[in-house]
Amino acid sequence: MMTRNVFRDLADLPDKARLGVNLIVGGLAVLAVRYLWPHVGPASFQRASTIFYHYSPDRHPSLEDLGIYLVAAAVVCLVSGAFIFLRRAFWWVAEHRDEESITELRFK
16 A cells, blocks of 8 residues: 655645635635534534434544534645645745845945
């Protein structure tokens, strides 16, 4: 069985700041759904948790698994989005720093 290098996979992510922002917003939306849904519609959240419990891939499922998976999905979106956005910001700063140093004259 071959193991995958997660950091090499992160390097293959697209380098678009808009994608990073969209992933961050999506992660925050999933977190909002996770924590607001039980308060706004407790019966539907309980029904969805029961359905998820019934079809859960775990050997020992619990009714809290839906919330845990929603939080895990949100964290993955937030981390991936922050990585893409900050990587793009790093390259933008590096490119503009080089342009300033080329056009800048230092006489002393």
